[in-house]
Amino acid sequence: MAGHIQDRWYKTETGPDGKPVRSKTDRHGTGMRYRARYIGPDGREKSKSFRDGQKRLAEKWLSMTEADMSSGQYVDPKAGRTTFQQYAERWVASHAGEANSGEGAERRLRLHAYASIGSRPLASFKPEHIRTWLGQLKKSMPNEAHRRVVAATVSAVFNAAVDDELLTRNPFKASSVQMPKISETVVKPWTADQVFAVRTGLPERFRAAVDLGAGCGLRQGEIFGLSEDQLDFAGGWITVSHQLKRLRGRYVFAPPKGGKTRQVPLPQAVADALKAHVDAFPPITVTLPWRTVDGEPRSKRLYFSGAAGLHVRVSYFNDFMWKPALAAAALIPQPEEGERYASAREHGMHALRHFYASVLLDAGESIKALSRYLGHADAGFTLRTYTHLMPSSELRTRKAVDDLYRGYTYEDHGPQTAQGE
Secondary structure: OOOEEEEOOEEEEEOOOOOEEEEEOOOOOOOOOEEEEEEOOOOOEEEEEEOOOOHHHHHHHHHHHHHHHHHOOOOOHHHHOOEHHHHHHHHHHOOOOOOOHHHHHHHHHHHHOHHHHOOOEHHHOOHHHHHHHHHHHHHHOOOHHHHHHHHHHHHHHHHHHHHOOOOOOOHHHOOOOOOOOOOOOOOOOOOHHHHHHHHHHOOHHHHHHHHHHHHHOOOHHHHHOOEHHHEEOOOOEEEEOOEEEEEOOEEEEEOOHHHOOEEEEOOHHHHHHHHHHHHHOOOEEEEEEEOOOOOOEEEEEEOOOOOOOOOOOHHHHHHHHHHHHHHHOOOOOOOOOOOOOOOOHHHOOHHHHHHHHHHHHHOOOOHHHHHHHHOOOOHHHHHHHHHHHOOOHHHHHHHHHHHHHOOOOOOOOHHHHHHHO
16 A cells, blocks of 8 residues: 655745755645545545644554555445444345344334434444443343344344444454343243133134144244145145235235245144134135235235234234233233233243144154244254253153053062072
8 A cells, every 4th residue: 555644734846956845835734734645445545634743643543554454454434434324224225134024123223223323433333332322222121132132133233334344343242242141031831721711712703823823833924824725634734835924014925934934734623623714704815015015916815814804913913802812811910991901922822832832742742843843943942942841851761661661560589589599
């Protein structure tokens, strides 16, 4: 890099005798005196100005810039002036994840990051700014698991900025920055009585939804997006190829979570319940965009519909149908007159998947098969979530030995018999 320091207050000209003569410029005594200039990796000239008396500082800065360029740690100063929000919005727009991954990231950044750190230039971030923001987040979001997801999203933005050479290091990587810890939550499945009590408490048109959750392990969006073409009654399979998703108040059809189609066994009891549901509530044709709100329209013959003959509006269902059923089953308290039902995150429709997992594990199904049926990308996640529900090894050991000895008589002839032989 051919860098140099320009002195704006003086210029050197050739005198009458041919020798160089130093004279004052028109800018002498005003503004920044020194300008450190160099050619960046993109072939363009870059510069930074310094005050009078700071020539050594300018030379030091220029040397450090040269070293950064040689070691690959160089960051264009103009790029570093991009604010966190400006870059994060570009990052969200280019998000290549599943249908609503970008939507979720945008919502977390908009609600929990932009107001606090959105206007700060990327290059100005230090670990102390991240520690301060995490402290503010803790006050506004007590739930540590939710807080960790938000923090991970913000950290992902900084990782991308490092990859794009707008930063040399993610401030989250500093040892003094402590990410919210993953709290150990133990899944406590519902009992069969609780599952059927909730089923009874629902309007008749939604009772089969409980069968699909508890008997097939489908997610809520997969249940309310279930269409005729996904069912193989003769073979006993459900092909989970899409789901109903809500994106900023609007609904779309989208791939299942993780973007992978899977097949789930269809038990006869669930098939019978679904056939009875169809007799009472025939499927309806619903047309929605695919993946995004401006996506290609696709039509599906859905098994479940709302009161207006359209697709189910999940938020309405949760507040006005699911929670009353939970209260009727004594899983949450009945609200006082004029009050809303209490929050019941652990008793959402996801509880039906936990019940399904507990039934399969109790029956001896493998973690690998369960993971496949639930649509988990990693069987290790399934194991970590449900390992406490697996029959313990000591119980299996006792049962195996007891089964071996059952039916045989053990006759102890005593030590005298042994001596006589």
